[in-house]
Amino acid sequence: MPSSEKLIAAFNEQIGRELGASHLYVSIATHFDSEALPRLSSFFYRQGEEEREHAMRFVKFIMDVGGRVRIPAVQAPQHDFAGGEAAVAKALESEQAVSRSIFDLARLADEERDLFARRFLDWFIDEQREEEATMSALLQVVQRAKGPSGLLQVEEYLSHRGAGPIESQAGPGGPEGA
Numbered sequence: 001m002p003s004s005e006k007l008i009a010a011f012n013e014q015i016g017r018e019l020g021a022s023h024l025y026v027s028i029a030t031h032f033d034s035e036a037l038p039r040l041s042s043f044f045y046r047q048g049e050e051e052r053e054h055a056m057r058f059v060k061f062i063m064d065v066g067g068r069v070r071i072p073a074v075q076a077p078q079h080d081f082a083g084g085e086a087a088v089a090k091a092l093e094s095e096q097a098v099s100r101s102i103f104d105l106a107r108l109a110d111e112e113r114d115l116f117a118r119r120f121l122d123w124f125i126d127e128q129r130e131e132e133a134t135m136s137a138l139l140q141v142v143q144r145a146k147g148p149s150g151l152l153q154v155e156e157y158l159s160h161r162g163a164g165p166i167e168s169q170a171g172p173g174g175p176e177g178a
């Protein structure tokens with residue numbers, strides 16, 4: 001069953017949001033990179049790559065159902081951050097906005113009775129729960145880590161999480177295991 005034009009258009013918009021999130025994360029990564037904080041920067045560089053992969057999932061879905069991919073203009077990300085806390089808070093805010101847009105897409109898929117789209121979006125709903133949880137945990141740690149060496153404690157925190165907080169994706173019940 002082909003997806004409706006309306007749904008394809010909404011999915012194309014989402015490609016723009018995922019790419020926007022990717023650019024924001026690269027921007028945040030460079031903030032930490034320039035502060036010589038390697039774990040924080042690599043965490044965000046990887047997040048940037050993941051968001052691009054999310055965009056590509058939408059590209060593939062549109063191709064699979066015979067729609068046309070039309071990548072929209074992507075807004076420039078924020079470049080300057082008042083500090084580490086502001087950068088991570090921005091990341092959490094962005095994830096929450098992406099969650100809302102995924103929920104809107106799921107409602108649209110329901111309205112259109114498009115079960116291919118609806119099932120496809122389940123992965124993203126799980127992913128957003130994980131991403132919001134990871135990002136709010138990181139924000140908590142950053143807020144707790146005060147003083148000149150505060151962010152070094154955050155580096156330590158990330159090192160104890162093995163490959164990085166993104167590991168949460170590979171954890172039991174995570175989207176990767178789905």
Ligand SMILES: [Fe+2]
Nearest residue numbers: 018021051054
């Ligand atoms: Fe995403």
Ligand SMILES: [Fe+2]
Nearest residue numbers: 021051095131
């Ligand atoms: Fe995300």
